[in-house]
Amino acid sequence: MSEQTEPSSPVVRAIRASRRELARLITRIENHAAGDDLAALYPFTGRAHVIGVTGAPGTGKSSLVNALARHFRSQNLTIGIIAVDPTSPFSGGAVLGDRIRMRDLAGDPGVFIRSMATRGSLGGLARATGDVVRALDAAGFDRVLIETVGAGQSEVDIAGAAHTTLVIEAPGLGDDVQAIKAGILEIADILVVNKADRPGVELTVRALRAMLDLGHRTERIAHHGQIMELPLALPTTNPQVDEASAWQTPVVQTIATSGDGIPDLADRIAAHREYLVNSGTLALRERRRVALELAERLREALLARLLAQADPAALSALVDRVLRREIDPASAAQSLLESG
16 A cells, blocks of 8 residues: 555554455444444545446446556555445345456455445445445545446435546447436546447447536535535535536546556546546535535434334334324324424
8 A cells, every 4th residue: 555654543553554454344334333443543534536436237337447446556556446236135245246356456455345235225335335435545545446236327326425426338238318317427527438349339429428518517416316405504516616617527438348448537537536626626525425424324313312212112003093094104203203
């Protein structure tokens, strides 16, 4: 990993010195048993560039992540990879295990790969993904690549977790109309047409560029599949960026299996990072992301506290009343709040 000042935190020292300790920390994060460790490593985060990779199944996301990682390693950058997979109904673990498809990176001390199961989370990410990104960041990785499940239009949470979001398309999959639908196209900072050696690549590129020409760039942040309205206390626009100077989403053609187009894609990623920093957009996005994360964690904590305090018999009786149509669900929830 890149040379850095030796941290005072024993947790950070351990995960920077040992892959096994990092893997154990991530396991604790997934099991919601790393609260104190997360608090200790948080001051050492904020340095890595987080790159999200999403798109429909069959577009070659894993191959693209593999090729990008090899390119970054040729620049002496260290890489953390989070491959978010569907959940096994039997073990609760990751079904696909993208590490199998990235086996040529195995043994490289500058690359760490972790497969994570969604565990029922929507939006293409596991619930603990953000904390795992922080662990890799604190461990000293220069780039963190997040590959989402590949479920299509529902995968918009990645826009809130990553600094730069790549949306991957491929010709010949019949997904031109799906890509155009609101959501998956709008979150792209860079559109990648992978498998560009296939017939029909020109049609796919033309369709994507046509839709980009029809749209306009504004600063948004996605959360559980919705573009969220932010609290009034937070800035909702960046005064330094208007539509004319906003980032213009490029369409990049790649062939991940041969490496064609990967250097150009890496240059576009670097250019987007530079734009985020120089325009002040990175700080704005980070502020929005933290505000939404605090709201989400507060919502979960308050719900857990309310359910823990509720009388199970009274809750069951309230459910029965709703089923008998004596009270509607909204009124039932309100009565729970008032009794709590």
